[in-house]
Amino acid sequence: MSQTDTAVIDREWKRYALGERIARFVVYLALVAAVVLSIRTVEVIPDFILDAPEQIADLLRRMWPPDVASYPQEIHAALLDSLHIATVGTVLGVMMALPFGFLAARNVTPWAWLNWLARLVLISTRSINTLVFALFFVAVFGPGALAGTLAIAFHSIGFVGRLFSEALENTSPGPIEALRAAGAPGASVISFGYWPQVSPAFWSLVLFRWDINVRESIVLGLVGAGGVGMALDNALNLFQWNRVAMVLLAILGVVIAAEVAVTYIRKKII
Amino acid sequence: MAQNTDGAALVIRSLVKAYVRGKPVLNGITLDIASDGITAIIGPSGTGKSTLIRCINRLVEPTSGEIIFAGRNLVTLNRRELRAARRQIGMVFQEYNLVERLTVMENVLSGRLGYVSPFKAWLRRFPPADINEAYALLETVGLTPHVHARADALSGGQRQRVGIARALMQRPKLLLADEPTSSLDPKTSVEIMTLMRDLSAQRGIPAIVNIHNVALARRFATRIVGLSGGAVVFDGAPDALSDAYLKQIYGGESWLDGHSENDSD
Numbered sequence: 188m189s190q191t192d193t194a195v196i197d198r199e200w201k202r203y204a205l206g207e208r209i210a211r212f213v214v215y216l217a218l219v220a221a222v223v224l225s226i227r228t229v230e231v232i233p234d235f236i237l238d239a240p241e242q243i244a245d246l247l248r249r250m251w252p253p254d255v256a257s258y259p260q261e262i263h264a265a266l267l268d269s270l271h272i273a274t275v276g277t278v279l280g281v282m283m284a285l286p287f288g289f290l291a292a293r294n295v296t297p298w299a300w301l302n303w304l305a306r307l308v309l310i311s312t313r314s315i316n317t318l319v320f321a322l323f324f325v326a327v328f329g330p331g332a333l334a335g336t337l338a339i340a341f342h343s344i345g346f347v348g349r350l351f352s353e354a355l356e357n358t359s360p361g362p363i364e365a366l367r368a369a370g371a372p373g374a375s376v377i378s379f380g381y382w383p384q385v386s387p388a389f390w391s392l393v394l395f396r397w398d399i400n401v402r403e404s405i406v407l408g409l410v411g412a413g414g415v416g417m418a419l420d421n422a423l424n425l426f427q428w429n430r431v432a433m434v435l436l437a438i439l440g441v442v443i444a445a446e447v448a449v450t451y452i453r454k455k456i457i
Numbered sequence: 458m459a460q461n462t463d464g465a466a467l468v469i470r471s472l473v474k475a476y477v478r479g480k481p482v483l484n485g486i487t488l489d490i491a492s493d494g495i496t497a498i499i500g501p502s503g504t505g506k507s508t509l510i511r512c513i514n515r516l517v518e519p520t521s522g523e524i525i526f527a528g529r530n531l532v533t534l535n536r537r538e539l540r541a542a543r544r545q546i547g548m549v550f551q552e553y554n555l556v557e558r559l560t561v562m563e564n565v566l567s568g569r570l571g572y573v574s575p576f577k578a579w580l581r582r583f584p585p586a587d588i589n590e591a592y593a594l595l596e597t598v599g600l601t602p603h604v605h606a607r608a609d610a611l612s613g614g615q616r617q618r619v620g621i622a623r624a625l626m627q628r629p630k631l632l633l634a635d636e637p638t639s640s641l642d643p644k645t646s647v648e649i650m651t652l653m654r655d656l657s658a659q660r661g662i663p664a665i666v667n668i669h670n671v672a673l674a675r676r677f678a679t680r681i682v683g684l685s686g687g688a689v690v691f692d693g694a695p696d697a698l699s700d701a702y703l704k705q706i707y708g709g710e711s712w713l714d715g716h717s718e719n720d721s722d
Contacts, residue, residue, distance in 0.1 A: 370544035370571030
């Protein structure tokens with residue numbers, strides 16, 4: 188096979204071709220430039236950084252001990268409000284998301300323009316932050332739990348609808364084909380063919396969204412949309428640091444409890 | 458019952474299907490299917506066996522041609538009429554196509570979805586007659602102990618039995634089977650084909666079966682149709698299927714050495 192010829196051909200091999208090497212260099216350069224530019228824009232003031240540990244220590248000192256007495260007085264009720272906002276908001280959001288999920292799934296809805304319309308709704312609701320929705324609904328309905336609930340519901344549409352439509356698109360087409368071949372009407376194809384295939388994904392993403400919404404509902408009070416965030420806002424404005432500490436501890440407790448509950452239920456369902 | 462000519466259950470005329478324009482997979486198929494017996498369709502992979510069977514109930518839309526069933530041309534039916542026609546055509550699939558997360562009973566009852574309103578189906582309120590028939594069918598296919606099991610808990614052979622029960626639940630006038638044994642071992646394949654032959658004979662339902670296995674086709678079919686290059690190249694009784702025809706259908710001859718019984722894909 189091999190030549191007896193002594194001439195050894197040194198074939199060159201490089202991982203990247205010249206064009207690729209130039210492209211990579213340009214990307215690196217752009218990254219470095221971006222970092223440098225960002226740091227300049229942020230305008231870091233060195234004095235404030237040096238000062239930070241002292242400030243933090245001071246704040247913590249003021250926060251200690253947490254104002255336990257304030258919990259039953261006002262924090263508890265506000266916390267429950269937040270949980271209710273999250274739960275009702277999730278239920279409403281899921282109900283609004285389901286039709287769009289079905290419309291966005293290409294295998295369920297074979298009309299491209301409807302897919303795009305539904306996807307537009309899903310993308311826009313997801314891209315508008317809950318806080319922005321909350322500001323809007325506070326302006327419409329006035330401050331309180333209703334505004335918060337609607338903000339949560341509307342922002343959830345995009346998340347739930349998108350993941351639900353993806354779950355639908357990942358269903359196996361065989362059973363669907365079999366039901367169609369038997370002359371089943373569309374609604375029955377959905378309830379017998381699609382639903383059993385997506386229901387675990389559906390419940391799991393509803394729980395996941397509820398978990399997220401519990402955390403989002405807490406912040407909503409800062410813009411006057413009800414819940415424990417309002418208690419936090421009040422305490423901050425009045426410099427009642429011990430009370431702030433209590434609110435933060437309560438929030439931490441709820442978030443951990445929600446996480447544990449979701450993990451437990453998920454295991455049971457799936 | 459059948460208003461069409463000379464008692465044929467199904468008449469296919471000049472059926473053409475081209476997925477890509479100008480490249481037809483089926484090249485003008487014309488077939489009459491008698492009102493009883495099993496018609497086996499054999500042919501190499503990619504020759505349009507599956508397409509042919511799927512054109513009959515329009516899971517694949519034919520490009521041109523006529524398919525006359527129960528006195529109507531299926532090709533020109535609108536969606537509503539097509540649904541009504543499909544209720545009378547049972548279908549069995551290679552991959553069973555059961556809804557995995559539903560029980561055996563629910564899968565069998567899903568054969569009645571064309572007759573039960575979506576709301577009642579959702580509530581699982583099927584007419585008592587359907588439920589009785591489902592139990593009887595499950596008894597016939599030997600799955601009584603598994604009625605409440607989920608479909609994904611069954612073996613391949615058991616799943617295909619559910620598939621057959623579901624198709625017969627439609628009380629069909631025609632049974633289509635697309636490679637019903639290709640995912641099964643040889644022993645189970647024979648059991649499934651025996652079941653299909655017996656049930657088809659008992660209930661007087663003609664069946665069209667796509668099959669890869671020439672030996673099985675010879676053993677169970679009353680008629681064999683050989684497809685090659687999108688056209689019918691053999692049509693006759695199993696005894697008439699000589700090696701010369703097999704050579705013409707599948708091409709080559711080295712695989713014919715000894716017996717033609719052990720062909721597989």
